[in-house]
Amino acid sequence: MQTVNIGFIGLGTVGCGAIALLRQNRELIERRAGCRLAVRKIAVRHPDKPRPIAVDPALLTSDVREVLEDPHVHIVVEVMGGIDPARQFVMEAIQRGKSVVTCNKELMAKHGSEILDLAKAKGVDVNFEGSVGGGIPIIQPLKQQLVGNRIRRITGIVNGTTNYILTKMTRERRELADVLREAQALGYAEADPTADVDGYDAMYKLCILAAIAFGSRVRVEDVYREGIGGVHARDIEYAQELGYTIKLLAIAQEDDDRLIELRVHPALLPNAHPLAAVSDVFNAIVVEGDGVGRVMFYGRGAGASPTGSAVVGDIVEIARNLCYNAT
Numbered sequence: 550m551q552t553v554n555i556g557f558i559g560l561g562t563v564g565c566g567a568i569a570l571l572r573q574n575r576e577l578i579e580r581r582a583g584c585r586l587a588v589r590k591i592a593v594r595h596p597d598k599p600r601p602i603a604v605d606p607a608l609l610t611s612d613v614r615e616v617l618e619d620p621h622v623h624i625v626v627e628v629m630g631g632i633d634p635a636r637q638f639v640m641e642a643i644q645r646g647k648s649v650v651t652c653n654k655e656l657m658a659k660h661g662s663e664i665l666d667l668a669k670a671k672g673v674d675v676n677f678e679g680s681v682g683g684g685i686p687i688i689q690p691l692k693q694q695l696v697g698n699r700i701r702r703i704t705g706i707v708n709g710t711t712n713y714i715l716t717k718m719t720r721e722r723r724e725l726a727d728v729l730r731e732a733q734a735l736g737y738a739e740a741d742p743t744a745d746v747d748g749y750d751a752m753y754k755l756c757i758l759a760a761i762a763f764g765s766r767v768r769v770e771d772v773y774r775e776g777i778g779g780v781h782a783r784d785i786e787y788a789q790e791l792g793y794t795i796k797l798l799a800i801a802q803e804d805d806d807r808l809i810e811l812r813v814h815p816a817l818l819p820n821a822h823p824l825a826a827v828s829d830v831f832n833a834i835v836v837e838g839d840g841v842g843r844v845m846f847y848g849r850g851a852g853a854s855p856t857g858s859a860v861v862g863d864i865v866e867i868a869r870n871l872c873y874n875a876t
């Protein structure tokens with residue numbers, strides 16, 4: 550059996566989740582991939598930092614060049630996040646003929662076009678399933694199984710933190726600041742909650758979905774974005790009295806003239822709508838295609854294991870392409 554070598558850049562929650570799953574199901578994954586998958590190097594800022602999984606110290610390096618310049622590394626998994634230097638690392642990996650797996654939604658939303666253009670020119674793959682909806686398969690289904698459809702609309706709850714906060718506010722009639730403090734203490738919300746609470750995270754994910762669904766280049770600046778900062782317990786109470794639930798929705802739709810509208814904002818959903826029942830940190834995405842009608846994808850939108858599952862899926866798909874030329 551051929552061996553496909555993987556180099557990681559970053560080893561946080563998602564990186565650890567992916568490596569743990571690769572270990573846990575190694576035999577099954579390699580049988581399905583049709584090749585061996587070997588983690589060859591992991592570049593991290595602090596090799597000595599304690600981590601939730603045990604890692605052979607010989608695999609760890611603080612020098613990212615050991616991943617990027619290793620001619621035996623076939624796939625680079627970028628799980629460090631942020632734009633700089635992640636963008637340079639991803640571009641360099643592609644330049645060097647390596648395929649890339651990333652969960653970096655901000656990077657793909659802002660620089661996806663240049664990254665995918667370069668990948669096409671160099672004949673390598675860039676997979677980013679984990680960038681939207683964590684463990685929920687949504688990017689591959691949009692690219693493959695739903696490819697025969699004209700997509701009319703995508704409506705998603707794609708941010709777990711705000712969904713958790715809104716769920717708590719609804720169930721316990723509490724104010725946002727109060728729930729947010731608790732969510733931070735429990736580690737559900739980031740110390741700096743801006744990206745989630747103000748809708749940036751949902752906006753990046755929406756841009757990625759829209760670019761695939763509508764085959765266009767989408768600019769984050771063109772998206773209407775409003776977070777949940779203006780939602781009060783009283784708004785939720787009134788909505789409930791009228792039979793509605795308040796959710797932070799990410800909506801992309803194309804009209805008959807092919808104009809695309811993208812928006813992220815809190816919205817009133819009738820309680821009978823399937824998205825109204827999506828609670829806590831769960832995500833769900835409803836896709837409406839002219840052939841398939843409405844389909845809904847639901848699951849865990851974040852976390853080590855679910856997002857690790859998406860990363861492993863991306864790795865295996867690339868490994869199959871590398872070993873069997875199955876592009």
Ligand code: HSE
Binds near residue numbers: 707852
């Ligand atoms: N902060 C994100 C969320 C993590 O709350 O959904 C997953 O992208």
